[in-house]
Amino acid sequence: MELIQLDPYRWEVPQDHERGMRVPARIYADDRLMAAIRNDQSLVQVVNGATLPGIVGASLAMPDMHFGYGLPIGGVVAMDPDTGVISPGGTGYDINCGVRLLRSNLVEQDVRPRLKTLVEELFRRIPTGVGSRGKLKLSPADERAVTLRGARWAVQQGYGSEADLACIEAGGCLEGADPDKVSSKAFERGRSQVGTLGSGNHFLEVQIVDEVFDEHIANVFGLFAGQIAVLIHTGSRGFGHQVCTDYLVVMERCMERYGIQLPDRQLACAPFRSPEGQDYLAAMRCAANFAFANRQCITAWARQVFEQVLGMGPRDLGLALVYDVAHNIVKIEEHLVNGTRRQLVVHRKGATRAFPPGHPEVPPQYRAVGQPTLIPGDMGRASYVLAGTQRAMEETFGSTCHGAGRALSRHAAKRLAKGHAIQRELEDRGIIVRYTGRATLMEEIPEAYKDVTDVVNVVHAAGISRKVARLRPIGVIKG
Amino acid sequence: MRSAGYRLFGTTADVGVSAWGGSLGEVCAQAARGMFAVLVDLRSVRAREPYPLEACGEDAGSMLVAFLNELLFLHTTREIVLRRFEVLVASPDRRLGTARPHSRLRATAWGEAIEASRHTIETEIKAATYHRLLVARRNGRWRARVILDV
Numbered sequence: 001m002e003l004i005q006l007d008p009y010r011w012e013v014p015q016d017h018e019r020g021m022r023v024p025a026r027i028y029a030d031d032r033l034m035a036a037i038r039n040d041q042s043l044v045q046v047v048n049g050a051t052l053p054g055i056v057g058a059s060l061a062m063p064d065m066h067f068g069y070g071l072p073i074g075g076v077v078a079m080d081p082d083t084g085v086i087s088p089g090g091t092g093y094d095i096n097c098g099v100r101l102l103r104s105n106l107v108e109q110d111v112r113p114r115l116k117t118l119v120e121e122l123f124r125r126i127p128t129g130v131g132s133r134g135k136l137k138l139s140p141a142d143e144r145a146v147t148l149r150g151a152r153w154a155v156q157q158g159y160g161s162e163a164d165l166a167c168i169e170a171g172g173c174l175e176g177a178d179p180d181k182v183s184s185k186a187f188e189r190g191r192s193q194v195g196t197l198g199s200g201n202h203f204l205e206v207q208i209v210d211e212v213f214d215e216h217i218a219n220v221f222g223l224f225a226g227q228i229a230v231l232i233h234t235g236s237r238g239f240g241h242q243v244c245t246d247y248l249v250v251m252e253r254c255m256e257r258y259g260i261q262l263p264d265r266q267l268a269c270a271p272f273r274s275p276e277g278q279d280y281l282a283a284m285r286c287a288a289n290f291a292f293a294n295r296q297c298i299t300a301w302a303r304q305v306f307e308q309v310l311g312m313g314p315r316d317l318g319l320a321l322v323y324d325v326a327h328n329i330v331k332i333e334e335h336l337v338n339g340t341r342r343q344l345v346v347h348r349k350g351a352t353r354a355f356p357p358g359h360p361e362v363p364p365q366y367r368a369v370g371q372p373t374l375i376p377g378d379m380g381r382a383s384y385v386l387a388g389t390q391r392a393m394e395e396t397f398g399s400t401c402h403g404a405g406r407a408l409s410r411h412a413a414k415r416l417a418k419g420h421a422i423q424r425e426l427e428d429r430g431i432i433v434r435y436t437g438r439a440t441l442m443e444e445i446p447e448a449y450k451d452v453t454d455v456v457n458v459v460h461a462a463g464i465s466r467k468v469a470r471l472r473p474i475g476v477i478k479g
Numbered sequence: 480m481r482s483a484g485y486r487l488f489g490t491t492a493d494v495g496v497s498a499w500g501g502s503l504g505e506v507c508a509q510a511a512r513g514m515f516a517v518l519v520d521l522r523s524v525r526a527r528e529p530y531p532l533e534a535c536g537e538d539a540g541s542m543l544v545a546f547l548n549e550l551l552f553l554h555t556t557r558e559i560v561l562r563r564f565e566v567l568v569a570s571p572d573r574r575l576g577t578a579r580p581h582s583r584l585r586a587t588a589w590g591e592a593i594e595a596s597r598h599t600i601e602t603e604i605k606a607a608t609y610h611r612l613l614v615a616r617r618n619g620r621w622r623a624r625v626i627l628d629v
Contacts, residue, residue, distance in 0.1 A: 040490075067490060069610045069628060093605040093628050130600040188556050199603045200629065238555055241605040245548050248609065252537060265540075265609035410602075410629065411489030439601040479603070 001043065009462035012058075013047055020263065021050040025059040028401075030458050033063050036407065036450065042072035048263045049077045054084020054272070056337055056344060060396055062351050063458040064405030064450065068092065070266040073350035076399045078335065079272060081345050085260065086277045087269035088247040088284070090347035091330050095243060095284055096291035097202075097235030098326040099352075099374040100168070101385065102299065103221075105318035106228040108208055108474070110310070118206065118309045119432040119475040125301050126204060127196040129436030129479040134195035136297065143187055144179045146194055147239075150289030151324075154296035160321075164296065166363050168324040169353060170331075172292040178282035183246045186283075190239025190290060195297035199440050199479025201403075202234040203376075204302065206475035207383065213467040217369045217387050221322050223469050230319065231383055231471065232298055233376045235328065236291035243287045247280045272345050284330055295324060322385070323363075323372035327352045327402035335397055346397050354388035354400040354465045362388070373465055375456055377404045379433065379476045380426060380446030384456045386465035400465040401456065404449035413448035414439070426476075435478040444478065485513035494602075495611075495626045503581055506614070506621040507543055508564035511588065514547055515561050517627060518554065518604060523597050524562040526589035539581035539614040542568075543623055546584060547607035553588070560598055561590030581614075602629045 070089025
């Protein structure tokens with residue numbers, strides 16, 4: 001495969017008709033990250049993305065890219081709605097997996113003396129782990145309401161406030177969700193999982209703003225050096241997994257009828273305007289809303305725990321939502337393509353929306369500086385807050401990276417972790433960790449991930465987002 | 480190599496199962512065992528209760544994926560773990576709507592309710608995927624490869 005380096009941070013696989021590519025593939029990486037990327041099959045997956053009918057511009061991959069299903073993790077593809085397709089494999093199983101950041105009025109010394117109790121209480125109150133079941137007992141009618149109203153449902157139930165909704169991508173609720181397009185299996189799988197963190201790489205972290213890179217933007221986001229913050233990373237749980245599973249089957253059955261041929265079955269898709277495509281879109285939106293509600297409920301419990309453990313009122317704590325952003329989702333967005341405004345079907349799979357200053361979908365209080373973009377790292381190192389840029393809008397359909405990206409397989413991580421007292425080693429570094437599954441903890445050791453700093457430095461240098469602040473964890477709860 | 484069995488292998492983000500057996504039914508059963516071996520220590524699971532299920536697909540590969548996803552659904556919603564599987568693949572029969580060969584199976588899985596004191600669920604599997612999916616027959620033996628998104 002021909003891979004051309006365009007500049008220190010941009011690479012291109014030119015359009016190759018023999019491979020069925022309809023557009024080129026473009027990858028954001030520096031030399032070091034590219035060396036790692038070449039080791040797995042993810043380059044082939046970006047190229048496969050370029051074969052999807054109706055793709056516009058280029059098949060894109062962010063520097064945290066690694067092997068995924070269908071598209072690589074870190075992939076972005078945008079389709080023309082009239083000639084293009086929609087693909088469940090272009091979104092992923094964990095629909096609206098995403099991140100939200102809460103800021104506070106606290107600094108480290110307010111929390112450090114009570115940190116252990118705080119982390120233990122967070123762990124007790126927020127269900128974590130494999131198959132974790134929530135405290136919410138939802139009726140089938142409640143669960144339908146969750147899928148229609150998303151975070152708005154949670155706020156109506158008393159979990160948070162209207163102010164929270166204003167700081168969530170799409171206001172915490174995607175319009176056009178239709179629960180009738182979701183299988184009873186998905187509802188059954190999700191029923192006890194609203195308000196659960198789950199397992200794997202999902203977490204809730206108590207963090208400190210470690211370094212501010214852009215004082216002005218940080219100020220607009222309400223962030224300052226030394227500040228305590230809370231980062232929550234989870235998605236739509238079993239509900240979303242089942243929606244993706246169900247629609248992969250639907251797509252596989254109809255592709256032949258629509259005359260779509262693809263190099264990878266996992267990319268199974270249907271024309272956007274087809275009944276199957278529209279049904280998936282409506283079901284995917286239900287799962288996205290499920291995830292927004294999930295993160296909203298967890299937020300409310302985290303606030304309660306802070307209030308109780310620190311003996312402070314909500315006003316003194318100031319645990320306000322900075323932003324909540326999805327990194328596995330399909331959105332209908334307006335973009336400028338060769339000087340023409342067009343509606344596009346943007347698939348982000350392990351990529352984060354990063355809209356620029358002035359964009360109408362950026363909340364008014366942030367509009368002058370761009371959308372807050374949250375990039376979680378591993379539990380031992382750091383996470384980042386970035387801001388969206390005009391360059392992202394022009395080059396990547398307003399998208400940037402989503403995290404560190406795995407460097408080691410789960411097997412390899414476990415082998416490396418064997419014999420290590422991970423929890424104690426982290427505690428020696430001032431990071432309190434509570435977890436449900438030891439296997440998960442071993443798979444999630446910091447060494448299993450690329451350094452998120454390397455990834456963020458590429459998107460910053462390439463100009464598709466701006467570094468605003470780095471946060472480091474001091475308390476972690478995991479599945 | 481035993482006449483039927485499975486092996487687990489790692490990919491960057493996930494886990495794969497390769498399975499082999501003398502018939503398509505047997506290879507599906509072994510793949511299911513492999514998947515549950517990712518979830519739980521199979522030695523801790525007793526084959527107490529039978530759980531009947533069916534699955535179908537466009538071909539042998541998508542039938543296997545549908546079978547594994549159906550088992551995952553039972554595992555998460557019934558809160559059970561499974562260790563023994565008997566799988567019968569229906570022969571093509573136009574009247575039963577199974578015109579395509581190797582596209583429909585009927586199975587019984589045996590296992591028990593999850594008990595926290597005896598079963599440690601190691602991982603959450605989101606789904607069995609189509610990625611690098613392989614179901615093939617060579618020299619009268621069946622082989623399968625499925626990658627699990629964990």
